[in-house]
Amino acid sequence: MATQYQLPFQLADSSLVHFDSCVGDKWVGAKSGQRFEVLDPGTDKAWASCPANSADDVPAAAETAHAAFEQYRKVNPRQRAKWLLKWYELTVAARDDLAQIITHETGKPLAEAYGELEYSLGFLWWFTGEAERIHGSVSVPAAPNRRLFTIKQPIGVAAALVPWNFPVAMVLRKVGAALAAGCTIVVKPSPETPVSSLVLAELAQRAGIPAGVFNVLTTDLENTPALSEALCKHPLVKKVTFTGSTRVGKLVATHCAQGLKKLTLELGGNCPFIVFDDANLDQALDQLMTLKWRHAGQACITANRIYVQAGIYDRFAALLKERTAAIVVGHGASAGTTMGPLTTPRGIDKASAQVEDARRRGADVLLGGKPLTSRPGYFFEPTILSGMTADMQISHEESFAPIAALYRFETEDEAVQLANATSMGLASYAFTKNIDRMWRLLENLEAGMIGMNTGNQSAAEAPFGGIKESGYGKESGKEVAVNEYLVTKTGTLTIEGQY
Numbered sequence: 001m002a003t004q005y006q007l008p009f010q011l012a013d014s015s016l017v018h019f020d021s022c023v024g025d026k027w028v029g030a031k032s033g034q035r036f037e038v039l040d041p042g043t044d045k046a047w048a049s050c051p052a053n054s055a056d057d058v059p060a061a062a063e064t065a066h067a068a069f070e071q072y073r074k075v076n077p078r079q080r081a082k083w084l085l086k087w088y089e090l091t092v093a094a095r096d097d098l099a100q101i102i103t104h105e106t107g108k109p110l111a112e113a114y115g116e117l118e119y120s121l122g123f124l125w126w127f128t129g130e131a132e133r134i135h136g137s138v139s140v141p142a143a144p145n146r147r148l149f150t151i152k153q154p155i156g157v158a159a160a161l162v163p164w165n166f167p168v169a170m171v172l173r174k175v176g177a178a179l180a181a182g183c184t185i186v187v188k189p190s191p192e193t194p195v196s197s198l199v200l201a202e203l204a205q206r207a208g209i210p211a212g213v214f215n216v217l218t219t220d221l222e223n224t225p226a227l228s229e230a231l232c233k234h235p236l237v238k239k240v241t242f243t244g245s246t247r248v249g250k251l252v253a254t255h256c257a258q259g260l261k262k263l264t265l266e267l268g269g270n271c272p273f274i275v276f277d278d279a280n281l282d283q284a285l286d287q288l289m290t291l292k293w294r295h296a297g298q299a300c301i302t303a304n305r306i307y308v309q310a311g312i313y314d315r316f317a318a319l320l321k322e323r324t325a326a327i328v329v330g331h332g333a334s335a336g337t338t339m340g341p342l343t344t345p346r347g348i349d350k351a352s353a354q355v356e357d358a359r360r361r362g363a364d365v366l367l368g369g370k371p372l373t374s375r376p377g378y379f380f381e382p383t384i385l386s387g388m389t390a391d392m393q394i395s396h397e398e399s400f401a402p403i404a405a406l407y408r409f410e411t412e413d414e415a416v417q418l419a420n421a422t423s424m425g426l427a428s429y430a431f432t433k434n435i436d437r438m439w440r441l442l443e444n445l446e447a448g449m450i451g452m453n454t455g456n457q458s459a460a461e462a463p464f465g466g467i468k469e470s471g472y473g474k475e476s477g478k479e480v481a482v483n484e485y486l487v488t489k490t491g492t493l494t495i496e497g498q499y
């Protein structure tokens with residue numbers, strides 16, 4: 001169905017864009033006929049609409065993906081690699097159009113949208129290589145006259161529940177691994193960001209990836225819980241991958257538990273960023289500026305709690321304030337913008353409540369602290385809070401907003417104890433030039449990923465995933481990511497005769 005909306009941006013190839021779900025080789029509406037609007041967070045205006053699929057639309061998608069799986073699982077890995085590579089090349093060529101769409105779905109500045117695409121393309125490139133590197137093992141067991149071996153096989157139809165903050169990267173990180181493994185997949189993008197997923201489906205078709213291998217079921221906020229539950233519980237779906245909040249991740253785990261589905265959970269962050277007296281301050285500030293303000297703080301691995309050692313605390317806070325004051329907040333597509341809006345109005349409410357809570361409990365607001373109401377859209381001022389303490393909301397929950405919360409500490413033991421005082425364990429960051437201390441931190445910080453003098457550790461070749469209530473399973477990285485979509489079969493052979 002053609003959208004009734006005028007796109008607020010120009011596309012080089014308008015035939016890339018669809019506003020219906022992709023099931024098999026068909027672009028389809030919801031059974032109910034219901035649709036929902038896609039809003040530009042930088043203007044609060046609708047610019048597209050997509051089908052509001054419900055749980056009733058799940059069986060057709062799962063059956064289509066399963067029929068495709070029966071063929072795709074037998075495709076030679078080299079052919080799978082060739083399709084992934086073609087998909088990579090077509091996505092490179094569609095970069096300008098995709099960047100516009102990402103910016104108008106998420107609000108992030110165009111430069112960041114291009115950054116996301118660069119990151120995303122890494123996944124297609126990486127999984128192109130991984131497709132041919134899936135293998136089992138052979139060994140000699142204790143029992144005489146036997147050989148023991150394992151083979152790896154694709155698990156079946158996968159379902160991906162994808163967040164809105166990196167709508168292309170998160171789809172390609174999951175789908176790239178699934179397709180390399182020989183699985184087919186049904187993706188449910190977030191209600192905020194369906195269009196970019198549909199462009200990826202069009203590009204996959206153009207790349208020759210067989211119909212039904214990559215399906216996209218769009219839906220709105222209201223139908224999301226029931227549709228997701230139906231996907232998790234559908235008997236033909238054998239694997240679920242979810243990126244999102246810990247609260248929803250626990251629900252997804254409950255749904256999957258009934259069918260004992262294999263599950264990958266990439267959940268909430270609340271990540272500590274620790275700067276010691278002996279750190280290179282410029283390096284720590286450069287990294288913090290990128291990590292903290294990327295997509296207005298809406299990343300699971302953003303620096304949520306910034307611990308600065310007492311000897312440098314005041315200087316660090318002043319320098320951070322000076323640099324942050326230079327951020328230009330505006331529409332993501334406007335020239336000069338270095339920070340866009342939040343993606344949802346819900347984000348504004350949560351950020352306001354967190355700042356208010358911190359202020360009431362004694363934090364100083366060094367910069368910002370409020371929504372920007374002088375323009376339409378969901379803007380929040382880049383905010384710095386100083387004098388944070390453990391009793392404040394931000395100390396316990398993910399912020400997902402442009403709020404830099406500064407805490408003072410004295411000793412390494414104290415920093416480790418404060419950093420680990422959370423139910424989450426996604427990423428931790430430490431800045432010090434003391435190599436012994438750095439090694440201790442690597443071992444003592446409770447997180448799945450440790451940034452050592454860096455705030456940027458996400459990459460296709462690096463296993464991504466948390467511990468504690470930040471989830472389980474790994475995405476990207478050598479072997480581990482593709483393994484999430486494979487089953488291991490053990491074979492034991494008895495050999496007769498002399499050898």
Ligand SMILES: O=CCCC(=O)O
Nearest residue numbers: 165166299300301458
């Ligand atoms: O927000 C979650 C993903 C962030 C990343 O992959 O760097």
